[in-house]
Amino acid sequence: ASPLVSENLITSFETDTNLIFLRSNENPYGPSPLARKAFVDNANISNRYNWDVATQLISDLAKKNSVKDENILLGAGSTEILDLVAKFVSLGKGHEPKVTGSANYVIADPSYDYWTVTLDNLGLTKNKVPLTTDKKINLQAMQEAVNNDTKLVYICNPNNPTGTICEREALVEFVTKISQNTIVLIDEAYLDFTKQQSLSNIVNDKKNIIIVKTFSKMYGLAGARIGYAIADKTIIDNLTNLQSNTNNSVSVLSKLAAIASLKDDKFVSNCYLLNENVRQYTISELKKLNCECISSNTNFIYFSLSNYNKDYFKLLENNNIEGGRIYEEQGKWTRITIGKMDEMKKFIQAIQ
Numbered sequence: 001a002s003p004l005v006s007e008n009l010i011t012s013f014e015t016d017t018n019l020i021f022l023r024s025n026e027n028p029y030g031p032s033p034l035a036r037k038a039f040v041d042n043a044n045i046s047n048r049y050n051w052d053v054a055t056q057l058i059s060d061l062a063k064k065n066s067v068k069d070e071n072i073l074l075g076a077g078s079t080e081i082l083d084l085v086a087k088f089v090s091l092g093k094g095h096e097p098k099v100t101g102s103a104n105y106v107i108a109d110p111s112y113d114y115w116t117v118t119l120d121n122l123g124l125t126k127n128k129v130p131l132t133t134d135k136k137i138n139l140q141a142m143q144e145a146v147n148n149d150t151k152l153v154y155i156c157n158p159n160n161p162t163g164t165i166c167e168r169e170a171l172v173e174f175v176t177k178i179s180q181n182t183i184v185l186i187d188e189a190y191l192d193f194t195k196q197q198s199l200s201n202i203v204n205d206k207k208n209i210i211i212v213k214t215f216s217k218m219y220g221l222a223g224a225r226i227g228y229a230i231a232d233k234t235i236i237d238n239l240t241n242l243q244s245n246t247n248n249s250v251s252v253l254s255k256l257a258a259i260a261s262l263k264d265d266k267f268v269s270n271c272y273l274l275n276e277n278v279r280q281y282t283i284s285e286l287k288k289l290n291c292e293c294i295s296s297n298t299n300f301i302y303f304s305l306s307n308y309n310k311d312y313f314k315l316l317e318n319n320n321i322e323g324g325r326i327y328e329e330q331g332k333w334t335r336i337t338i339g340k341m342d343e344m345k346k347f348i349q350a351i352q
């Protein structure tokens with residue numbers, strides 16, 4: 001058992017279904033003990049709106065990211081923020097569709113693109129830029145793909161599903177080269193699993209950059225739905241105009257849990273180390289099964305089934321394991337979330 005989580009805190013849902021969840025890059029150890037306490041202790045104030053809690057969380061996040069309160073916007077998961085950004089780049093001042101035929105957005109392929117349906121629905125053309133052969137985002141090619149009609153360029157750093165990371169200096173240089181008329185959206189959902197510093201400190205210099213962050217991954221609050229944007233005040237004001245319940249689409253309990261989580265450095269550093277350890281084990285076992293693995297900076301692993309001869313997905317299903325899917329047909333690449341050590345041992349046993 002993990003030193004972080006007493007077994008009796010594992011939800012009845014999880015024990016009842018008896019499934020091993022290795023599909024959605026959640027934190028298997030979370031929420032943090034302080035966040036759990038915050039949920040329980042504050043359940044009885046759920047009858048009130050408690051708007052002030054948002055103010056407190058924004059202030060804590062501004063301090064953590066070395067920006068001002070005016071640079072932060074809260075959302076129900078980072079998905080809500082991504083959706084607001086999609087609307088912001090596609091709609092005019094009166095929220096009317098303003099997209100013309102050649103308007104487009106640039107995204108690496110494969111990358112995290114569930115949220116781009118809003119951009120597609122609002123009429124932007126998707127311009128997919130292939131990764132390098134070692135599965136990294138090709139910043140040079142991304143830059144070359146941006147033209148006068150590019151409303152948005154999206155960089156997931158580290159990238160989902162590949163787990164690769166862009167060098168920080170290269171990213172800063174990339175941002176500098178992109179025209180002020182194009183929004184650069186940097187998704188740092190998995191940056192907490194690395195030692196790289198956030199780009200949040202440059203939002204006041206670079207007024208076309210939006211950083212999106214989430215409590216769903218390292219902080220173990222995926223079901224609590226809490227994420228946020230960091231950007232220049234003008235952009236935050238524009239996003240605010242599109243969010244009817246500004247900063248309060250997130251429940252007060254989730255916000256209090258987030259406030260508590262930010263104080264739990266021990267939990268974060270423990271999860272970081274546990275993830276590193278279990279990741280190392282899983283990669284070495286996958287390699288023994290002839291699966292090429294991409295070096296991971298995250299809580300998931302991208303690997304190829306090209307030289308694997310059994311029916312991988314059937315074996316997962318037979319063993320009650322929720323795994324991933326195929327991303328790049330040709331190379332049979334797939335992704336697996338890093339769970340706890342005992343879960344990954346069961347995973348390896350299942351596919352051996």
Ligand code: PLP
Nearest residue numbers: 077078079112160189214216227
């Ligand atoms: N961004 C990335 C890169 C993700 O992988 C995910 C979820 O898997 C999200 C954003 C959305 O997360 P949430 O809405 O839970 O914050």
